[in-house]
Amino acid sequence: MIIFLNGTSSSGKSSIAAELLKVLDTPYFHLAVDAFGAMRSVERTLELDGPAVAEVLRRTRAGFHRAVAGMAQAGNDLVVDHVLSEPWRLQDCLTVLDGLDVVFVGVHCPPDELERRERARGDRVPGVAAKQLQNVHQHGLYDFEVDTSTNGPRECALAIKDFLGRAPAQRAFDVLRG
Template sequence: MDHLTTAPPRQGLIIFLNGTTSSGKSAIAAELLPILDEPYFHLPVDAFHALRSPVPVPPESLDLLLHRTWRGYHRAVAGMAAAGNHIVMDHVLSADWRLEDCLALFSPRDVVLVGVHCPLPELERRERLRGDRPPGLAARQLAQVHAHGVYDIECDTGTTDPAACARLIRDFLDDRPTPTAFERLRATAGAR
């Protein structure tokens, strides 16, 4: 019998980086992957958008297409974790349904929800430097992205560099508290 078919099942851990565009999530992920004790996959939502073919989308169909992309992304992350893979995902919870979808799909004990904060002036500066985002996008996302208000750990990329944020997250993994932020959020959602 193939030894892989008898490997003990496990749920992979999801390190869920949430913040506005240009907040530094991808930079943290790049610093985090090499310092973790086990292999992790970095699955940024931007990578899923980049996989889409360049066929023009009529403006009236764009919202539906984006909604389907986000839902597919959530299911891809959930599937990878359910197969036992550890994931670092970077996400923008700028709509209530995105968090609700993730709460329904992910094993709440196996999610480390990380709030990635950055002051607005710095976000705007980064957007200008990037040039690949609509001006003001981060400002429009700012209030909603952190509206749920519950995190396992938070970092501020305006005052802390990505490598230090990554070390903070790595060190947190050894002693994760219970209930997790996802467990608390799911309990709150179920109480409504």
């Protein structure tokens, strides 16, 4: 099974993923797009111009999607932590994860709280997450949704775990594929 968390930067996806690994009954891997991108050479990437950087980032995310598919196809259960801030990312996931059991979870947080978290973290530019809100949830359909401004990571993880026990056979990814 793939538990696919989608939300803006600083929405709480990684914290929920860490709690899910603790509360789920079987071993899961946490695959985060940020961690995947961090494997790339920062120095060489910074030497590139805008279009070249955009292409490297596109390939990184496309590769991440295929790594997720490969891990799941090998029989591993996964918690995926992603920011679907460009329409092609969701479309690519719908294609490469076809035939796999995906539970699509929307991770929501209001703009003012996102900005507060960005400032508190110190490693984020305030306002980036709020800008991502326009695109991250635009597809509009999830199997389950959580709000991290009203529930902590553990509560969200427990709610997701509870949902897994009663999730319908037809999933959001199936509907979004058409």
